[in-house]
Amino acid sequence: MYIETTDIYPDMDPRLQRALDRRERGDTTVATASSEEDEIGVLALVDDVDRFADRDGVRLGAVIGEVDGRLLVTARVPLSRVEEVRRAPGVRSMKCAQPLRPTLQATVPEIRADRASAPPGSLAGGGAGVLVGVVDTGLDFAHRNFRRADGSTRVVAIWDQSGASTPGSPFGYGRRHGAADIDRALGQADPYEALGYGPVPDQPGRPKGTHGTHVCDIAAGNGLGSGVAGVAPEADIAFAEPAVSDVAWQGQEVVGQFFGDSVQLLEAVRFLFNEAGERPCVVNISLGTHGGPHDGSSLAERGIDAMIAERPGRAVVISAGNSFERGVHAAGTVPPGxxxxxxxxxxxxxxxxxxxxxxxxxxxxxxxxxxxxxxxxxxxxxxxxxxxxxxxxxxxxxxxxxxxxxxxxxxxxxxxxxxxxxxxxxxxxxxxxxxxxxxxxxAWIERNDSSQASFAGEPRDDSHTIGSISCGRLALAVGSYDAHVPGRPLSRFTASGPTRDGRAKPELSAPGHDVFAAHSRTGTGVVRKSGTSMAAPAVAGLAALVLAEARARGVSLPAGALRSVLTETARVDPPPVVWDPRYGHGRADAAECLRAVRELSPAGEPSGPGCPQPGGGQTGLGTSGVEATGLRTGLETTGL
Structure with a gap:
């Protein structure tokens, strides 16, 4: 065994270096749903989008948003041109796609989102008028929990990134199924075959199956099939299913397939916010990855922050991760000399x-x-x-x-x-x-569900184990506890903050242990699952209720104000402190959140569209309005 130095562009992103190293050794990538053979998905921070897109070989994907006065975009670039594109004038940063993997009855009453717990005069209406978007695998659109009483769909759109590309596909790949398409399929004997989309049965080693259906039901199922509704049962639903990784190698050294990547993730979130249009929108991401700076500076996290900051009434909720006690983090100090x-x-x-x-x-x-x-x-x-x-x-x-x-x-x-x-x-x-x-x-070791490496002995440290895409400044990270046990103990797996730069993540915790929710391909059945993947959609549904209440009362909630409503109303029994590295600020409490929003509107009266307001006008609530009520706000309300 020996080591040799190389000249594979050491000032590039390490994953891009690795990709170029593999190419020099003769490996190539196979074509995927969103990329051609020998292409790679990238995130790029550029001065001028048109100038970047005009470069030979660059296929522009989505314009994600503004970051530090520049624009963050997704693109596909031939491996043979990566160095040239990365070093081109106006390209400030370029990162390789990073692989991602997927990470009820007690949930709704536990977080006090049931009708009986709602404060008098609540206008949340089960999240009506809000779009709940989910990035995940395998939505069973035929399950009764996602259909109205007349059998029609509540799902306004599904973007299957790996589906056969059709004209007008989002960002040029995959297939979008609209509500009319879904309703037509529901009228057929086999709706999945009719639509050309559906959750595949659970199979060993495959991430697809019941995960997306389960997650979506917790956030916004209406209970018409299972008898138990999710947190925001009247919200509209949109779903984006990422394709396989853009880094799919063939040849002598094959890397395992992953569930999507950070490029496709940002394109999925962009699609969901585009579907929402003027409506308030909450996006749930129950996915995770370990590698990354864990300080909110990755292009994926900054892209999510940029999309949230574009307008009030937006939120992204991300699972904190299930990596506690798995030995995937180490920390220490190197002494001088x-x-x-x-x-x-x-x-x-x-x-x-x-x-x-x-x-x-x-x-x-x-x-x-x-x-x-x-x-x-x-x-x-x-x-x-x-x-x-x-x-x-x-x-x-x-x-x-x-x-x-x-x-x-x-x-x-x-x-x-x-x-x-x-x-x-x-x-x-x-x-x-x-x-x-x-x-x-x-240091962190990337997730590998089938053969996970771990740090051995000191300096292994189970703090800072929160997922690397969960460390953004505007997105909300959620931990898990067991709602079935007195004392509401933490789930043993729920990851720990803080971020590497010392910020308080996760923000909240919710039930994620032994949660029963919709089971794919059963029509009305449920299945039990555990994980922060199950806790995050409970908070996503809660955020939808809060935004619906705010909309009805004419209250504008930018990201920082929404965060304050959610965190400052959290129950702290447990945890007994202001912030706990695994519970966050406490356990989510829908009733107190809705009460806090009511107090933000003048005299607590409704003031939204169609609602008369004292004094004739409508009110918008910015940062100063929230501060006037005693709710804390931070830099999150001012953008990035």
Whole structure:
């Protein structure tokens, strides 16, 4: 076993470096629903969209929104042109797509979203007039919980990103099914075949199945099939199902398939907000990933923030993740002139590439060495360089990228990509402090459901395990507790904050343990599932109720004001503190949220469209209006 340095553009995003390394070794990508052969999905921060799109080979996807005075876009770029496009004038940052994976009866009364718990005079109306958008897999549109009493659909649109592309498809791929299409299919003997879309049965190793149906029912099911309604049963529903990863390799070294990626995620959220139009809209994302800076600076998180900030009455709710006690986070300090070891335990029969990311301050300079399970010392890998670890037969076992000054946050990142044939056992990353200002570091191991690697011994640390797309400044992250047990204990799996930059995430917790909700392909049945994936849609439904109440009363709720309503009304028994790294600010409380919104309108009277308001006009509530009621607001209300 030996190590060799490479010239694979070490100042690029580590995943782009890895992609170019694989291409140089002869691997190619297969065509997917949204990309052609030898293309890769990217997020790009650019000065001029037209100029970027005019570059040879670039296929523009969606314009996500404004970030720091520039525009964030999705695109597909040929691997052969990645370096040229990344270095082109006006391209400020470009990131490779990052893989994602999917992460009732007690839920509604527990969060006090039932009719009996609503405060007198509530106008929430079960979320009527609000669109609940869900990014997930496998919506069973034929389940009675998503249909009206007359049998027609409540689903205004489904975008199946992997469906056969049709003219007018969102961003040029997949297939959009509108309400009329769904209603026509519901009139056929096999509605799934008629529509050309439907949840596939659960299969080992496949993420599709009942997940999206279950999540959607918690947020907005009406109970006409199961007998138990979700949190916002009168809301409209839109659904986006991501396609397989844009980084689908073929050849000698095949990487496992994932559930979508960060490029397709942003396009899905853009689609859902576009479907909402002028209506208030809440988007639920019960997906997760471990790798990333965990400080809100990733382009995926900033893109979500940008879309939320475009107008009041928008929210994105994301599951906090299920990674507590899984050994996927480590943290420590490298002393000046000293060293620190980070040990990664690689399991037998690794079934997919293992990725490790280690982030540290831009003012520090670390030198890295690798020590194999057999004791081989490999390196060094200096800051600003990269390298391959090869077996004696020349097979690449591991790619190392040590990037300086990431454009998103100015920090340094050490990325390790271990191929499936890497020797199992404990690999040691030895960090030498060549220049130390702060010395601190955080490391994460990417999620792999079939063969998860973990950190071995110290400095393993179960804090900061919240999902990496859950760390944005405007999106809401949700943890899970068990509503069936006295004392409402935390679910053992629910991830822990804070973010790497010290912000309080998650914001809230909700029931996510043993939740019964709609089961695909049963028509009326339910199934039990646990996870923060089940807790997030409870808060998404609650946000829909709050926005419906606010709309009826003529109250404008930008992101920061909505956050204040949700967090400052949370119940704190448990947790007994202002903020807990796993409970968040407390357990969601719909009744108190609606009461808080009522108090924001003049004299508590309705003032929305069609509702008379004292004094003749309508009121809009910005940041100052919320502060006047004593509700805290932060920078979130002012944008990014």
């Amino acid at each position: 000293g060293r620190a070891d980070v040990r990664v335990a690689v399991p037998e029969l690794l079934t997919a590439q293992c990725e490790v990311e280690l982030w540290y301050a831009g003012g520090d300079v670390f030198r890295a060495e690798l020590i194999s399970p057999g004791g081989d010392v490999l390196g060094p890998v200096a800051l600003g360089s990269n390298a391959r670890v090869r077996a004696d037969d020349g097979t690449t076992l591991l790619f190392v990228s040590h990037r300086a000054n990431d454009p998103g946050n100015g920090d340094n990142v050490l990325g390790l990509f271990l191929d499936e044939r890497v020797p199992p056992g404990v690999w040691t990353v030895r960090l030498h402090g060549e220049r130390v200002v702060s010395g601190g570091y955080h």
